[in-house]
Amino acid sequence: MKKSRTTTWVLVLLVAGAAGYYGWQRYQGEDRAAAAANAQKAAARVAVRVAVAPVQKSDFPVYLTGLGTVQGFNTVVVRTRVDGQIDKIAFKEGQEVNQGDLLAEIDPRPYQATLDQAKAKKEQDEANLANANLDLQRYTKLGEFATRQQLDTQRSTVQQLTAQIAADTAAISNAQTQLDYTAVKAPISGVVGLRQVDIGNIVNAATQTGIVTIAQIEPISVIFTAPEDQLPYINEAQAIQPLKTIAITTDGKKPLAEGKLAVVNNQVDSTSGTIRLKAVFDNKNHALWPGQSVSTRLLVQTLKGATVVPDEAIQHGTEGLYAFIVNQDNKAELRKVKVSQSIDGRSVVDTGLSPGEKVITAGQYKVQAGTLVSTAVASSDPAQPKVRQE
Numbered sequence: 001m002k003k004s005r006t007t008t009w010v011l012v013l014l015v016a017g018a019a020g021y022y023g024w025q026r027y028q029g030e031d032r033a034a035a036a037a038n039a040q041k042a043a044a045r046v047a048v049r050v051a052v053a054p055v056q057k058s059d060f061p062v063y064l065t066g067l068g069t070v071q072g073f074n075t076v077v078v079r080t081r082v083d084g085q086i087d088k089i090a091f092k093e094g095q096e097v098n099q100g101d102l103l104a105e106i107d108p109r110p111y112q113a114t115l116d117q118a119k120a121k122k123e124q125d126e127a128n129l130a131n132a133n134l135d136l137q138r139y140t141k142l143g144e145f146a147t148r149q150q151l152d153t154q155r156s157t158v159q160q161l162t163a164q165i166a167a168d169t170a171a172i173s174n175a176q177t178q179l180d181y182t183a184v185k186a187p188i189s190g191v192v193g194l195r196q197v198d199i200g201n202i203v204n205a206a207t208q209t210g211i212v213t214i215a216q217i218e219p220i221s222v223i224f225t226a227p228e229d230q231l232p233y234i235n236e237a238q239a240i241q242p243l244k245t246i247a248i249t250t251d252g253k254k255p256l257a258e259g260k261l262a263v264v265n266n267q268v269d270s271t272s273g274t275i276r277l278k279a280v281f282d283n284k285n286h287a288l289w290p291g292q293s294v295s296t297r298l299l300v301q302t303l304k305g306a307t308v309v310p311d312e313a314i315q316h317g318t319e320g321l322y323a324f325i326v327n328q329d330n331k332a333e334l335r336k337v338k339v340s341q342s343i344d345g346r347s348v349v350d351t352g353l354s355p356g357e358k359v360i361t362a363g364q365y366k367v368q369a370g371t372l373v374s375t376a377v378a379s380s381d382p383a384q385p386k387v388r389q390e
Contacts, residue, residue, distance in 0.1 A: 050363035052326055052375045053310050057355035060306040060348050062341055063297040064234075068224025068247070070292040072215030073280070074188050078103060080211065081181040082111065083204040086197055093194050097186045097214065104211055106182040106203065115175035122168035129161035190216040215290045220283040221262070222247055224296040225274040233300050234264060234277075245279035246297040247288060256287040261298060303341070306348045313359035314339060314347055323353065324360040324367060326375055332360065332367040 084106035091103050136154045186192075193213045197203060203211070222245070226234060237243055242260035249256060259281035268275050279296070281288055288294070313323045314337065321339055324332045337352030353359065358375070360367065367373060 047330075047372045047374045048332075048363060048366045049374045049376065050324075050326075050332075050360045050367060052358040053313065053361045055325075055349075055353045055355050055357045055359055056308045057305050058308050060303040060308055060341060060346070061299055061343075062301045062303060063246075063343055064226050064230055064300055065343075066224045066226060066296045066298070067250070068222045068279075068294050068296045070247075070288045070290055070294060071221050071223055072190065072217060072290040073219050073221050074190070074216040075290070076187050076190075076214045077210035078184060078187065078212050078214060079205070079207075079209075080104075080106060080184060080203045081205050082106060082178055084108075084110070084182065084202070086199050086201050086203060086211075089195060089197075089199055091192050091195075091212065093192065093212075096189075096191050098189045099186055101186045102183055103186055103192070104184040104197075106184065108179055108182040111175065111179040111182055115172065115179050118168060118171040118175045122165060122172060125161055125164045125168055129158065129165060132158045132161050184211060186214060188214055188216050189218075190214040217286060217288070217290065218283050219259075219280050220288050220290070222259070222279045222281065222288070222294060222296060224277055224279070224298075225269075225272070226277055226298065228268045228273050228275055230300065231264075231268070231275050234261075234275075234298070237300055238264065244299040245281075246299075247279075247281065248295040248297065250293050250295055252295055256294065257281045257283060257285075303348060306341075307350070307353055307355055308346050309349055309353060309359050310361050311342060311345050311347050312361040314342075314349075315364055323349075324364055324369075325353070326358045326360065326373055330373055330375070332369060332371045332373055334369045 086104055087107050088105035089103075090105070091097060091101075097103070132154065136151075136158050140151065191214070193215070195212045196209055197211050234243070238261060242262070245259050245261050247256045247259070248254065259279045261277060262280040263278035265276040265278075277298070279298075309323070315322050315324075320336060322334055322336050325335055327333045335352045338350045339347045340350050341348040360373070363373075
């Protein structure tokens with residue numbers, strides 16, 4: 001009996017040991033699988049997803065930016081040159097007019113009467129001159145029967161009447177001019193503004209108030225300023241060819257027109273340290289309007305073969321500017337950079353980056369030097385604003 005019990009306990013212990021070993025092996029397998037899965041997840045979490053763009057080598061335009069005011073190429077306040085009552089207004093406010101178009105008419109009757117009077121006076125003096133010439137011929141034929149005094153007096157009378165006719169001719173010309181002035185015409189082509197007088201008003205040449213203002217808007221000009229330290233570069237480039245100037249809305253979102261720099265002012269403003277410039281635009285589509293405020297861009301030079309990256313790639317740190325690139329191991333690498341120019345979402349990097357490298361443009365806050373990254377390629381050329389061609 002004792003031997004049978006011993007055998008039974010041995011068998012029970014063997015079965016329990018086998019079961020325990022099997023369970024331990026299974027537990028270890030599941031633990032290793034879980035560890036492998038966790039490792040895979042950790043690896044997936046380590047690879048940070050970022051957007052990258054290539055470092056490019058391209059020509060980069062360098063602009064001087066500023067604020068300017070649009071001015072009519074010519075602006076004229078149309079005034080009357082004679083006194084009288086306005087009989088007719090021949091334009092509509094805001095209308096485009098051409099040089100010589102009728103704008104207003106002043107009552108012409110007094111001036112017509114003056115002209116008629118001058119013409120009549122001339123006819124009278126011409127008749128007197130004809131009679132004086134006949135008398136002079138008679139005195140001349142009389143010879144010794146006419147005194148020398150009579151002959152000289154008659155010749156003087158003829159000369160006086162001849163001079164009077166010349167004066168009458170001048171008076172007629174003046175009267176005709178005054179009559180012509182009753183038709184007020186446009187001295188230049190342009191757009192008329194709001195009229196200052198109505199039909200029936202009395203106007204005179206001595207007053208400063210005009211009938212209307214005309215602004216020439218084709219072409220049109222923009223007056224803007226530039227820092228005086230840029231004056232040598234502007235003059236140097238302008239001597240080669242007129243510099244391209246772009247006018248943009250003050251919010252910087254909508255290009256309006258493209259023109260050329262026409263005038264560099266002859267004096268620097270010592271109080272502000274700036275120089276006034278004038279650019280001229282064709283303005284065929286009337287995108288620019290007198291008095292309008294605009295932002296300006298003056299192209300002073302073009303950098304050939306510059307290293308260019310998107311602005312988003314440039315980061316600001318306590319030690320200056322830096323950028324992250326993605327190296328061959330798909331890891332982030334920090335580079336200190338020096339930027340010399342930036343406009344339209346692109347920056348010129350003088351040192352720190354080379355063309356062909358990939359810079360991180362989004363997701364930098366999640367990476368540091370040595371971080372494993374996965375990349376999505378972004379465009380390195382942001383959409384450029386289209387300048388409306390004139």
